[in-house]
Amino acid sequence: MKIEFQETTKDLAKRIDIHSRFGARDIDAWMLDLIQLQPGSTILDVGCGSGKQCFSYYDRLKGQAVITGGDVSEELLKQARDEDARRKSGLNFVTLDFNKPFEFTDNHFDFISCCFAIYYAENVPFTIGEMHRITQPGGRLFTTGPMPENKKIFYEIIQEATHKPIPPMPGSSRYASEFLSTIKSLYSKVEVHIFENPLTFESVEPYIEYTRASMSEDRKLWKSFFESKDDFEKIIASITEVAKRKLDQQGKLVMTKVVGGFLATK
Numbered sequence: 001m002k003i004e005f006q007e008t009t010k011d012l013a014k015r016i017d018i019h020s021r022f023g024a025r026d027i028d029a030w031m032l033d034l035i036q037l038q039p040g041s042t043i044l045d046v047g048c049g050s051g052k053q054c055f056s057y058y059d060r061l062k063g064q065a066v067i068t069g070g071d072v073s074e075e076l077l078k079q080a081r082d083e084d085a086r087r088k089s090g091l092n093f094v095t096l097d098f099n100k101p102f103e104f105t106d107n108h109f110d111f112i113s114c115c116f117a118i119y120y121a122e123n124v125p126f127t128i129g130e131m132h133r134i135t136q137p138g139g140r141l142f143t144t145g146p147m148p149e150n151k152k153i154f155y156e157i158i159q160e161a162t163h164k165p166i167p168p169m170p171g172s173s174r175y176a177s178e179f180l181s182t183i184k185s186l187y188s189k190v191e192v193h194i195f196e197n198p199l200t201f202e203s204v205e206p207y208i209e210y211t212r213a214s215m216s217e218d219r220k221l222w223k224s225f226f227e228s229k230d231d232f233e234k235i236i237a238s239i240t241e242v243a244k245r246k247l248d249q250q251g252k253l254v255m256t257k258v259v260g261g262f263l264a265t266k
Contacts, residue, residue, distance in 0.1 A: 014213040039064035041110040047117025051080030070096025119171040145175035161238035187264035201253040
């Protein structure tokens with residue numbers, strides 16, 4: 001499945017900031033408590049972006065691990081390497097495209113993670129197969145992604161404002177089905193954990209900031225909504241009207257992130 005998608009650093013940073021400011025729970029703390037990393041591990045974070053997860057692993061283990069981050073974006077890898085140099089943490093950041101063979105030997109890593117990225121893989125069996133290949137016997141894979149119930153009010157407001165069907169999202173449309181079934185077919189044990197984080201907006205402005213960052217023209221997933229450049233601002237204006245009306249009626253907007261954490265053992 002070819003994914004027509006291009007994430008931008010600015011959009012991603014905006015959404016992460018809004019999650020931290022308006023969310024009720026910390027997904028990083030939930031994840032670290034769940035995976036229980038062990039000192040001395042060899043760790044790979046696939047789709048590492050600017051290195052957020054890698055640095056959280058380093059901090060949790062107090063540097064007692066060999067940690068590698070891989071990403072296809074050279075811009076994000078540069079940010080990760082710059083932060084690594086500033087912190088003097090000695091992590092390794094490499095170019096990695098999970099749609100191509102991984103340049104690691106078989107049974108190499110104790111722990112592999114892929115957080116909010118894996119569902120953009122074009123060939124699910126291939127990508128999961130490569131992760132399985134480089135996981136040590138007894139080693140683990142941990143992935144996170146949106147479940148079908150994720151952000152219901154977000155999509156409801158867009159649909160009410162545009163009267164258009166929501167295009168299939170690479171995450172919520174196939175993460176809990178295609179990806180989970182493939183992981184189960186390869187790994188000996190798979191646990192499914194659910195994380196729910198309500199984001200509460202008491203004014204419409206930050207909600208619209210989030211919407212812009214999720215629907216910007218750089219995100220090709222929404223391209224069917226925009227026939228011309230003017231369409232983007234027209235749609236945002238319509239969404240703002242609907243969101244304001246709902247906020248006035250309810251006193252707040254609560255958008256709940258529903259995330260699946262799949263913890264698999266080889």
